[in-house]
Every structure is written in structure tokens, then in C-alpha cells.
Amino acid sequence: MAKEQNTSFQDVVSHCKKLGFIYQSSEIYGGLSAVYDYGPYGILLKNNIKQYWWKSMVQMNENIVGLDAAIFMDPKVWKASGHVDAFSDPLVDNKDSNKRYRADTLIEDYIESKIQKKIDKDVAKAAKKFGEAFDKAEFLATNGRILDRQKKIDEILNRMNTALNSGDLTDVRQLIIDLDIACPVSGSRNWTEVRQFNLMFSTQGGGATSDDKLYLRPETAQGIFVNFLNVLNTSRQKIPFGIAQIGKAFRNEIVARQFIFRMREFEQMEMQFFVRPGQQQEFYQKWKEARMKWHLALGTSPDKLRFHDHETLAHYADAALDIEFQFPFGFKELEGVHSRTDFDLKAHQEHSGKKLQYFDPELDESYVPCVVETSIGCDRMFLAMMSNAYQIDEAPDSKGVLKERVVLRLHPAIAPIKCAVLPLVKKDEALTKKAREIFDTIKYSFECQYDEKDAVGRRYRRQDELGTPYCITIDEQTIEDNTVTIRERDSMKQERISVSEIEKIVSERVDMRNLLKQL
Numbered sequence: 001m002a003k004e005q006n007t008s009f010q011d012v013v014s015h016c017k018k019l020g021f022i023y024q025s026s027e028i029y030g031g032l033s034a035v036y037d038y039g040p041y042g043i044l045l046k047n048n049i050k051q052y053w054w055k056s057m058v059q060m061n062e063n064i065v066g067l068d069a070a071i072f073m074d075p076k077v078w079k080a081s082g083h084v085d086a087f088s089d090p091l092v093d094n095k096d097s098n099k100r101y102r103a104d105t106l107i108e109d110y111i112e113s114k115i116q117k118k119i120d121k122d123v124a125k126a127a128k129k130f131g132e133a134f135d136k137a138e139f140l141a142t143n144g145r146i147l148d149r150q151k152k153i154d155e156i157l158n159r160m161n162t163a164l165n166s167g168d169l170t171d172v173r174q175l176i177i178d179l180d181i182a183c184p185v186s187g188s189r190n191w192t193e194v195r196q197f198n199l200m201f202s203t204q205g206g207g208a209t210s211d212d213k214l215y216l217r218p219e220t221a222q223g224i225f226v227n228f229l230n231v232l233n234t235s236r237q238k239i240p241f242g243i244a245q246i247g248k249a250f251r252n253e254i255v256a257r258q259f260i261f262r263m264r265e266f267e268q269m270e271m272q273f274f275v276r277p278g279q280q281q282e283f284y285q286k287w288k289e290a291r292m293k294w295h296l297a298l299g300t301s302p303d304k305l306r307f308h309d310h311e312t313l314a315h316y317a318d319a320a321l322d323i324e325f326q327f328p329f330g331f332k333e334l335e336g337v338h339s340r341t342d343f344d345l346k347a348h349q350e351h352s353g354k355k356l357q358y359f360d361p362e363l364d365e366s367y368v369p370c371v372v373e374t375s376i377g378c379d380r381m382f383l384a385m386m387s388n389a390y391q392i393d394e395a396p397d398s399k400g401v402l403k404e405r406v407v408l409r410l411h412p413a414i415a416p417i418k419c420a421v422l423p424l425v426k427k428d429e430a431l432t433k434k435a436r437e438i439f440d441t442i443k444y445s446f447e448c449q450y451d452e453k454d455a456v457g458r459r460y461r462r463q464d465e466l467g468t469p470y471c472i473t474i475d476e477q478t479i480e481d482n483t484v485t486i487r488e489r490d491s492m493k494q495e496r497i498s499v500s501e502i503e504k505i506v507s508e509r510v511d512m513r514n515l516l517k518q519l
């Protein structure tokens, strides 16, 4: 069996760029920071992820309908939602380097580099010393030095969260000073005051007066809330029901790093589920489990996914969690599931003066529904899938010698190209003619690629790097008996099948229904 090697985040980023999955925006001008473009293979993978999400929501649930709201909305929407007053990050500048940082990120980075790293080192040392008998959970729960370090982390986070939640920015600055945090660029501790910086981008409307200030939406959810009545009155839905939407969102992130993990322009896939007040906890649990199932169906190992309950809740939420994925740089938020109570609809009701209520025939009364939200970044999901799929193993070359192979083990249903059609040699016109014929027949059913350049072994490698689950090879025998070989990406096993079976076999194996049936 082929040996797998460890891969780094840098490998994944380079692969995305090299293979045409993702490019930096405006690259020929030096590149716009934290904004990215999707290339020929990236757009196919991204569309497949979106399609999987959309089908799992709108197609699979009779009581979920879709929406595509505009990016621009009445600015009063953002006042009502709280984004104008409170959608901000705490910033601090270093006076010597003139570099700007998110205060909470500086503190979190301190924890990571000064304390957590020591814990990880101790764990690695103990694991080496005790070998198979090592019980990590027990070690973390009982080792005195680790407990002291963990206590210190908890104290720091507690103080930071209390200060941030109460708006005590002076204490956030004091914490930076108490921890003796230095600017990574200048090395000095010469910090400005900490202040809040609103993350919304704004622009001017047609009239170009200050009253015409328009915001680029920082989340898609508000487009759903303000259309609650429209959808209710036109879709014949009854509570409980949901509205799903995929669309662009914009945030002026100060710390934009880790490639497409944190971007200034990104895409969200959000679903707001409207329920009877009092039933939100039940649906929160339901959606929490449903969303984890959605991730697991893609073949991601359960070890790489976990729930993280929010310790401190936003003022409008009565429960909230993240689904975290183990990115190459650690477990980080991939998706949020939030029980947002009736806060959003009530806020829009108050600011718009329109009643946003539902008449419940079973109860014979009207109420403002509560909302359970699932919210995932499409780009972040893309990065999770690329990080999960990118592997280096070994494969025999034409002489049977094991050579390193880069392979993207994407689930076939989301792979950009489903099937490559390869004549064994380019020179043989009978083979290329037959291969073209096959390509022209099967291209109606799924995304295919015809490739005749280079030796067939190199072409297999190229398809492995793109994550193509199947390669069809047309050889001498094809001309004699109308059969081809079909090669499977992960096992590299080849089978001989008849030309007439190709379309059916590949269609069945790459069918998105295979994912949906697991939900």
C-alpha cells in the first residue's frame, strides 16, 4: 500500500495556485490583499460545494425555500440589525512600526506561541516516552504543569472576553501591556489606545449625499429577515420553515491571513429556520446534528470535525456553537449554528414599523417567530476540502519504481472533473479518433476532460493532482473489442469495461445523490 506523507498548509496553498484553483485578485498589479479569484478548476469545485449545500437544504426539505436577495439594502437594515453600532473589531496600533493589529488576535497569538506551544511540546514528549500506553486525555487532565498552563490560558481569555463584552477597551490594552506583548515587526511595546473599528464597507448611492451611504452586506442573513413576510405570503409555508440563500458578503477584516480562510470578499451559505417561540432549542439540536452529518457524508474523518460551544453568547442568542475543522493551522471555525431568538425579526419590526408576525392556526395566536441559523462560508469550506483532500503518497512509474504522487482525494461528487478521456498514444489516429468519439458522447452527463499530451503515466498524475476520480484509457484493444480501461484515482486500480458502460458507471459513482442519501 502506498505510503502517505505529512503535508503542510503551504503545500495546499501552492497547489491551489499552481493548478488553477485560486489566484490572488489583480495579481498583475501586485495583488489585492485578502481578495481571491477562482480559476477554471476552483470554480467547478466551488459550484459543486454550493450545489451540495443547496440541494441538501432546498431540494431535500419541503419546508425550506430559496432566496437571492440583493447585496445592497436600505441602510436602515444595518442600523436595525446592530451592525452599524456594534459590528466591529478592537484595534490597536504599534506607534513605532505603524502596524495595526486586532487586539484580541494579538492576545490569542500570545497564548498560542507562549503557552499552548509548551503544552503541545509536553504532550509530544510524554507520548514519545510512554508510547502506546499514553493516554492524552488523562495526561491533560492530571499533569500539574499542564494544568497550571491551562489555568493561565483560561484566566487570560476570561479577562479578555469580559473586557470585550463590557466594552472596557482600556482593560484590553492593559492586558496587552501586562502580558508584555511586543509588536512582531518593531519589537516595541509602544501601543496606542484600543478602539473599535467597524467592519462594514460602504459606498455612495446615486445621489451621492451623505444620506445615500450604502453598505456592502457583511452577512446574507439580513436579506432573509427582511423578506420573511414576502416569502411567508407567497410560498404557502407554515412554521416551522426555512429560507436558504447563497451569496457574497464583505467585511473589512484587519487581520486577513491564512489564504482564503479570512477574506474581505467571500461567499456565505446561510439558512434561517423560523420556529414557534419555545421550540428553538429542539430545532437548534436538530440542525446541529444535521449539519455535522452533511460534513461527514463527504468522507471527512470524524477526528477532523468537532463542535465548539460558545462560552459567551451574543446578546440576541440563547445558544450558539461552531463546527470546527482541523485545518493545517489547527482547529478553526468552519460553520456556525446559532439560536438567535426573535431578536432579528423584532428589531426589523421596530425599525420598519411593519408587523413581522406569523398567525399560528394551531395556537390561534400571532407571534414573532424565533430563528435557528446555520451559516457556513463557501470559501472556508473550499479550503477545508482542499486541505483534507491534498495528500502525497507513492505510485509506481512505468518501470514499476515507486515515485511520489500528489493526489487530491476529493469526494467524487464534488471533484471538479469527473472523468478524463485519454488515448494511450497521441500518434495513433485510430485511438485519438475513438477517444474523441467517447468524449463527445459522455460530456453531456458530467464534466470531462480530453487529454492526449505526454505519456499516459504523466497524464494520470495530472488528473490525480486535480482530483479526477476516473480516467478512461483508449488502447489497441478498444479498437478490437470496444472496451476501455477505467482507472480509479485513490486505489489506482484499473478495470476493463465496455464503451457502452462508461457513462452509466461514472454517472453512478459521481452522483451527488450518493451524498444526499446519507443525510
Ligand code: GAP
Binding pocket: 218, 219, 220, 221, 251, 253, 260, 261, 262, 263, 264, 266, 268, 270, 333, 334, 335, 336, 373, 375, 376, 377, 378, 379, 380, 381
Ligand atoms: N449570519 C451569521 C454570520 O455571518 P459568522 O460567524 O460571522 O456568522 C459565518 O460567519 C461563517 O461565514 C463563518 O463560520 C465562516 O465560515 C464564514 N466567514 C465569516 N467571515 C469570513 C471571512 N472574512 N472570510 C471567509 N469566510 C468567512
